[in-house]
Amino acid sequence: SLWDTKKIALSEAVTTEEPMKVPAVSTINSTVQGSGILAALLAVVRSSYFKLGVGCVLVYVMMNVCFDASGIYGPDLKTVLRRFSTANNISEAAAKPHGDKPTNNKTRVITDVPEDVVSDSNRSYLSAQKLCPIIPPNLVGYIPTKMDIQSLDDVEGEFPDVMPGGHFRPKECTSRHRVAILIPYRNRAEHLKIFIYNIHRVLARQQIDYGVFVIEQGDSKGFNRAKLLNIGYLESTALYDYQCFVF
Known part of the structure; x- marks a missing residue:
């Protein structure tokens, strides 16, 4: 019959038609690019320069967080160096103690301490010649x-x-x-x-x-x-x- 013939022809047309193929070029290219980037990153991570850089960053962070080393930069460092240079310029004569000998009659502003105890502290100033x-x-x-x-x-x-x-x-x-x-x-x-x-x-x-x-x-x-x-x-x-x- 006409119906049967059309049915067979349709089935034959469907079965004899070749399936559509999806091109795989883009998938292969993206996979190759991803593996190349990963290999490059692994090479960078394994390099000694990367490890050295990470170590420097960690040391910097620890110095600033734990030791607060930010104050040694700028004017503060100059001030410290200036103090050292000033101390080196002090002459030996200026560093010697003065020749005046203090006596026990020094007045000191000390409260709630007996007078004899306060005067006892002056013993350290007395010269050995007065023993x-x-x-x-x-x-x-x-x-x-x-x-x-x-x-x-x-x-x-x-x-x-x-x-x-x-x-x-x-x-x-x-x-x-x-x-x-x-x-x-x-x-x-x-x-x-x-x-x-x-x-x-x-x-x-x-x-x-x-x-x-x-x-x-x-x-x-x-x-x-x-x-x-x-x-x-x-x-x-x-x-x-x-x-x-x-x-």
Whole structure:
């Protein structure tokens, strides 16, 4: 029939027609170009110049972030160099200390510090030529022991050179020794007056820079001599730079 013939012809036309081919030239070219760029990038990354550049960038970033090295550039560097050149131009004569010798009469604006402690800081300025002699000149003669001491006020009146707090130092020279005498004490007022009077008479002749510390136990418990001496040591060293301690 007519219908069947057309159907067969259409099927034959469809089956006998060759399929359309898509050209592959552009795909091949793009693949070749992509692989070439990738190879070039890999070659650059593997090169020593690239690694050196990356290392320099990392060092620069670390210097600016961690060490804040941006301040060494520009005028600041010139200022630093100028300071070094100025220091090199200082003459030797100008660098020497002045010939004037400071004395203990310097006034310093220091608050809440005892006067004797402030004056002690001036010891470092004293010249070695003013040291007291090794053998004190007044260390001769018999010193009788005085037992009839009425009160500690009498002791203060007889030794006007003793500073408040039982501290003494010679005025004519700088003592070679700084001695702290620690006395553990409780309920011995009569003995304390006699000891304080006679110890000042002996030590003042020896040109010693010394201090007498009486550490009293206020309670009625067992007398703890060792603890009192420990307290005396801590308190005396807080007030002055003592070298020797007599327990």
